[in-house]
Amino acid sequence: xxxxxxxxxGMFVQEKEAVTLDCTYDTxxxxxxxxxxxxxxxxxxxFLIYQGSYDEQNATEGRYSLNFQKARKSxxxxxxxxxxxxxxxxxxxxxxxxxxxxxxxFGQGTRLTINP
Amino acid sequence: DTxxxxxxxxxxxxxxxxxxxxxxxxxxxxxxYWYRQTLGQxxxxxxxxxxxxxxxxxxLLSDRFSAERPKGSFSTLExxxxxxxxxxxxxxxxxxVGxxxxxxxxxxxxxxxx
Numbered sequence: 626x627x628x629x630x631x632x633x634x635g636m637f638v639q640e641k642e643a644v645t646l647d648c649t650y651d652t653x654x655x656x657x658x659x660x661x662x663x664x665x666x667x668x669x670x671x672f673l674i675y676q677g678s679y680d681e682q683n684a685t686e687g688r689y690s691l692n693f694q695k696a697r698k699s700x701x702x703x704x705x706x707x708x709x710x711x712x713x714x715x716x717x718x719x720x721x722x723x724x725x726x727x728x729x730x731f732g733q734g735t736r737l738t739i740n741p
Numbered sequence: 742d743t744x745x746x747x748x749x750x751x752x753x754x755x756x757x758x759x760x761x762x763x764x765x766x767x768x769x770x771x772x773x774y775w776y777r778q779t780l781g782q783x784x785x786x787x788x789x790x791x792x793x794x795x796x797x798x799x800x801l802l803s804d805r806f807s808a809e810r811p812k813g814s815f816s817t818l819e820x821x822x823x824x825x826x827x828x829x830x831x832x833x834x835x836x837x838v839g840x841x842x843x844x845x846x847x848x849x850x851x852x853x854x855x
Contacts (some may be wrong), residue, residue: 629783660844668830670784670846716783728774728797729834729844731783 627652627721629732637738638707645692646702646735648717654678658720659700660729661691665713673715676700704737712739745847747833753853754823761819762850766835773816774844775808777801778830787831790816791838823854 628651638644650659661673676684676691684691692701704711714736718729746765754760766773771792776784787806788798792813802808805823810816820827830851834844 662846667848668832668851669848670832670834672843672845675843718783728786728789729776729784730786733781733783 627654627657627719627730629717629719629730631717631732631735633735634733635736635738637740640709640739640741641706643703643705644707644711644737646704646715646717646737648700648702648732650698650700650717650719652698652719654722659691659693660718660720661689661700661702662716662718662731663711663713664716664734670716674702707739709739709741712737745833745835745845747831747847747850749850750848751851751853753855756825756854757822759819759821760823760852761817762831762833762852764816764818764833764835764847766815766833767845768814770835770837770845771813772836772838772842773810774834774836775816775818776832776834778832778849779828784832787818820852823852825854828852828854 630649657678659676663671674686674689676693683693688705690703714734716731716734718731721730748763773790775787778784788808790810805821808818830849832849834846836842836844
């Protein structure tokens with residue numbers, strides 16, 4: 626079974642600084658997908674960025690980038706120039722495919738707080 | 742299309758009562774998922790539909806839980822004889838078919854069993 630580990634329960638960062646949220650994963654699959662989601666206090670899971678295991682370049686989406694190190698099985702999220710609105714829970718997830726059905730396996734999350 | 746809608750947003754019920762939640766996915770998405778999220782944890786997979794067919798159910802989904810997706814459109818999740826341990830956020834997501842298909846989540850239904 627696949628497993629996602631997020632070792633930082635909480636992070637505190639000054640506004641405008643860059644922040645890196647850690648994510649390591651464990652899988653025996655050769656083909657897999659990694660996702661990052663943001664969950665504000667409203668509860669909605671907001672998709673941020675996706676990295677496929679065969680993608681040669683690290684994914685980027687605006688201020689979000691994914692530092693993908695396949696050999697280390699890590700997929701860290703980097704947020705540049707943090708803003709107060711970035712304060713939220715952040716979840717790393719991996720797509721698991723079993724018998725054709727697919728589902729996301731989530732880590733425990735990191736609570737990010739941006740200080741003014 | 743405004744995304745995935747879930748109703749109600751909050752539900753407080755007494756232990757032993759039945760509850761039903763509804764999810765309306767993005768109209769062109771043929772896959773629909775239910776997840777449960779307890780406080781301080783990441784979401785956990787419950788069940789998954791492709792069109793109207795329920796293709797997988799987690800062991801977390803006890804006999805008290807049932808999900809349907811008639812006609813492959815909206816879905817309902819029913820919990821019978823609720824227990825305090827059922828208190829959680831229930832999240833619905835939908836997606837297209839494909840390895841890079843993103844999952845769009847709804848805002849969830851927060852259930853409190855008292």
